Amino acid sequence: MQERAKESGGRPPQAVEDYVKAIYGMSERGLSVTTTTLAAELRVTPSSASAMLTRLRDAELIVHRPYSQATLTDTGVRLALRVIRRRRLIESFLIETLAYGWDEVEREAELLSRAASELFVERICERLGNPVRDPHGDPIPSSDGELPAPGSHLLGTLEAGAIGRLVRVWNGDPEVLQYLDERGIGLGDRIEVLSREPFGGPLMVRVGEPKEGRVHGVGPELAAVLSLELEQ
Amino acid sequence: MQERAKESGGRPPQAVEDYVKAIYGMSERGLSVTTTTLAAELRVTPSSASAMLTRLRDAELIVHRPYSQATLTDTGVRLALRVIRRRRLIESFLIETLAYGWDEVEREAELLSRAASELFVERICERLGNPVRDPHGDPIPSSDGELPAPGSHLLGTLEAGAIGRLVRVWNGDPEVLQYLDERGIGLGDRIEVLSREPFGGPLMVRVGEPKEGRVHGVGPELAAVLSLELEQ
DNA sequence: CCGCAGGTTTAGCCGCGTCTCAATTTGAGA
DNA sequence: TCTCAAATTGAGACGCGGCTAAACCTGCGG
Ligand SMILES: [Mn+2]
Ligand SMILES: [Mn+2]
Ligand SMILES: [Mn+2]
Ligand SMILES: [Mn+2]
16 A cells, blocks of 8 residues: 655645645635636646546535535635745745745745645744745734734725835736836835826836835736735 | 656656665665665665666666666766755754754655755855765765765774774764764764774773763664774 | 575556546527 | 537546566575
8 A cells, every 4th residue: 555645744745735725825816716717827737627626625625516616615724824834934934044036936935845844844934033924025824824914905906195015015926026126115115106097007106205205107917916004 | 748857957756866865875885786675775665676776777877787786877976966965965954054853854854855956955055154064974065076085984993092083973863863962972072992892892982082081882883883084 | 407485577556646638518699 | 598619527648656466587505
């Protein structure tokens, strides 16, 4: 007989974790999770995704009527949060401690988070001072599965006059992060919405202190991945 | 078509690296590498080892006539040294930076070294100050495949009167390392062979400065895994 | 010098996670 | 209601890295 889950410290197979994490992320972004969308997300054929949905249903990690949408069960959510915690702590570690760049961190964090034990993750967590957000501003679930409720708002949904601080850059796209770096925009910066140009035009924002900050035009795609925590 | 070596950054399959590393280690210890001994080393059935030997021969990583012994080719040695470098640097990192214990480091280093990229390994190497030996005293191959020639001698082979410094503990057995720790014996310590008791008796050694050091009796099994660099 | 035990290889299988290609279901428009 | 394209599922395969069982060398002891 083949020994099950031999090296992984009693963790589910990697593919299971990958799919559960993807489903969690898609739900978080408000996307509907179907065979096709999930397959696209993971760059896998629909039949692979279909087979995994069946498997996840059998394991009671999702609810899924055939030909319909999938939702994580409570168990599924808990698993997703464990996976996400590992991933975000490792991202933090690579960037803070090993000076990784935005473009290097994705791949490495993906691979390492598959191999790293809970022990490793908890050690680097201590070493980083038990952070609550990763370098993208993504919240880090606690080891007992609590996710700090952020109460933040997408820049793209705000009206002129809104003022807040940048707390999160969604999706971690290296190009976006690089772009922000180049313009000196970082997490924690004060951002003021000056105006919304119509017809898909940019959002004009001031980054920095009330009168001094630089003014930037932010297109809809960028505005859709930046979250602010509003003042007051 | 199935994409080959997708996530691993152009590395050979893990099993190939595992076997090559095992063959290197066995040769280093003077063991002959046959289907059976290799299978025992890797806790695998002889038929698995046999299949892999064929595969390694086809890849020209070993020389192997059927029913005979296997030897690494130059290419095989180079691969082994790359694998060993990764492994020893990660061990060093876990112990020095993340305060891993002797009993925890084996498993974690094994898993992480499979996933870690060259970039990761080179980053931690810098961070550790380009070490030449790992915490067991095992030499770390350089990134261009040179192995610092140690010129050390197994304690078990020395005669009374020999004096040297402990530079290596072979095999990294946690029990041995724990035992040494408890007695305050560590890498770099001065060791003087006082006498060899006959009939499989212990080696009497002084650990520490000429007259002050504590005297220990070292059995043959322990003497077989400790290497000294001799004075002069 | 012959036979046989034991080491070695081969044959056939499994589970994983992927693929391709075919069959099936669905629901929206005619 | 019927039809049909698109979404979904299913069937069959593959490479990996194991396993078991059987066939096959080989060299040592009689
Ligand atoms: Mn993952
Ligand atoms: Mn992140
Ligand atoms: Mn290895
Ligand atoms: Mn070591």
